[in-house]
Amino acid sequence: MAYNLVVLVKQVPDTQRVTGDAMRDDGTVNRSALPAIFNPEDLHALETALRLREGRGGRVTVLTMGPPQACEVLRASLERGADAAVLLTDRRAAASDTLATSYILARAVRRVAADAPVDLVLCGRQAIDGDTAQVPPQTAEKLGWPQVTYVEEVEEVGDGRVRVRRNTGEGSERVEAPLPCLLTVTDQGPEPRPASAKRTMAVKKWKSRAEIESALRAEMPDADDETRTREADARAAGLAERGRLIPHWDLDDIEADLAWCGRDGSPTKVKRIQSVVLAGTGFKKVEPTEEGVAGMIHELIEDHTIG
Amino acid sequence: MIEPNRDGDVWVVAEQNDGRLHDVGLELLSKGRELADTLGVRLAAVVLGEAVEQHADRLVRCGADRVFVGEHPLLSHYQTNPYAKAITALVEEHRPQIVIFGATPLGRDLAPRVASAVRCGLTADCTDLDIGSHTEASTKTTYDRLLYQIRPAFGGNIIATIVNPDRWPQMATVRDGVMRMPEESPDRRGEVVRFTPDVSDGDAVLKILEHHRAERKVNLKAARTIVAGGAGVGGKENFRLVWDLANALGAAVGASRAAVDSGWIDKDHQVGQTGTTVRPALYVALGISGAVQHRSGMSEAQKIVAVNADPDAPIFKVAHYGIVGDLNTVVPMMIDAIKKRV
DSSP states (O other), X not given: OOEEEEEEEOEEEOGGGOOGGGBOXXXXXXXXXXXXXXXXXXXXXXXXXXXXXXXXXXXXXXXXXXXGGGHHHHHHHHHHTOSEEEEEOOGGXXXXXXXXXXXXXXXXXXXXXXXXXXXXXXXXXXXXXXXXOOHXXXXXXXXXXXXXXXXXXXXXXXXXXXXXXXXXXXXXXXEEEESSEEEEEOTTSOOOXXXXXXXXXXHTTOEEHHHHHHHHHHHOTTSOHHHHHHHHHHHHHHHHHTTOEEOEEOTTTTTOOGGGSTTTTOOOEEEEEEEOOOOOSSOEEEOSSHHHHHHHHHHHHHTTSOO | OBOOOTTOOXXXXXXXXXXXXXXXXXXXXXXXXXXXXXXXOOEEEEEEESSOGGGHHHHHHTTOSEEEEEEOGGGSSOOHHHHHHHHHHHHHHHOOSEEEEEOSHHHHHHHHHHHHHHTOOEEEEESEEEEEEXXXXXTOOEEEEEEEEEEEXXXXXXXEEEEOOSSBSEEEEEOTTTSOXXXXXXXOOOEEEEEOOOOOTTTOOOEEEEEEEOOOSOOTTTOSEEEEEXXXXXXXXXXXXXXXXXXXXXXXXXEOHHHHHTTSSOGGGBBSTTSBOOOOSEEEEESOOXXXXXXXXXXXXXXXXXXXXXXXXXXXXXXXXXXXXXXXXHHHHHHHHXXXXX
């Protein structure tokens, strides 16, 4: 039996490399100053899906929600062997918190499932920009599907069930869940394959309509909207003819209720953002000499820190 | 959706596994006690399982005014749907104003499922919680006595304060080790509220085939002194320096993610955002540069000694004593000095 697999991926700023340049004076992070990368654990989710397809046959569709440039992670998925990719992009989705995001993603999974029933949704355990791990369980809840989080290995799929090994934090367990179901995969999941050079050459030219439009705004700054739209239509049609158009959906395409999207659909509000200020209290520099070190140890014994 | 209930209690969901209460639930009761006192409401603990009433006394001693004890055979082992259903129904019935979960793998699996079902907000991995007011910029509406949900974001490079003005309950998860363990007071009295969650076989759709509990080899959380090594230690062989100093001090051994990823030491020893959060009396950081992910797990130590070859290493910004130098000469000097005093 062939499986219909959906992988939810995210393009994230590389938060491991936040330097002074990426911080604005008001303490907020300037996302555009950080390199955008494929969220690391999502690559393990994609790899899990690709291996299932290789073993069992089927189709891997990758979905991402974000601005047009998020197409980069879709191309990176196609380069590794995904069959299809869809960009979810809509200004009305901006400022969505995890609850609103999961609503939109669940609508998008439903849209994929309208063509053929989806068996499994795979996600990375969490994204490195927010580290919340909330979107996948909230998406599963809205789909009304079971979820298994912190998955390290998918052992087997068959007979309408999936068997996995997951980390419980205090050990591990092997769990069997009925399909359809949602899994989140940790960085202990299967090692992501590199992009295939051949696929990379082919996929390089794949674009979404949103990317064509933003390129045209730069290329034809003086043209009127109508001219630009006509040109975008022509380019999109040209790509579609060669199977190189990455479809993009907006909130209308997935029949989303706008009350549940974006700022309105988000119960949580950011009250304040502060940058982390490092302030050592009573820092004392100690010389790397026998005398210096002995003096420090003496102080630590005197104040009962040691002893 | 649940209307805000300003008389609602503060709830802590206390996690238990195989008959043992997880520390994080008790830690949350100490913070929950403060929040409830500030708001002038009761603090309640919720504990679910097959036979868990024995935990009620301890939850009361740790600060709870009430303990909801939900027992059902289908709750004997944690799985998402029955637990989420039981808590969702309880929340809808009693309308607490705040619900706090531990940010353990269990809590991070359960809380978002409940928040999604209730359609309320949820903030993950808070490092502090407080009560305060908030004025919404767009509507100029002021909300009093909201829960400030304070958490690091962007890999710990910023601290965000999140509020949930009107789609309650206000829910948050808090990491293990972040809040202090409460002092148990044997004289505290509380009310036990037993209930039978409405769950059926149709909810318990997962089959747990095998359950394996790995005892942690090290107990960093309980250690009074920790000596930790990072990338600057240079190699697996050289990691014995860390062990030697730890032995001299009677300390537990910790490590940065870099040292764990390099395979010099087991992951159980990892301190930081993806490891254990510690607050020992003394933390000695050897060759640890002090990335924010590491600092967030140890900066609450009472005294921090850092030894690093790089004078610009961020670890010096949180250290009380800083030694710029080579571990291979400095650590033996430290061991000597300790031995001479004892």
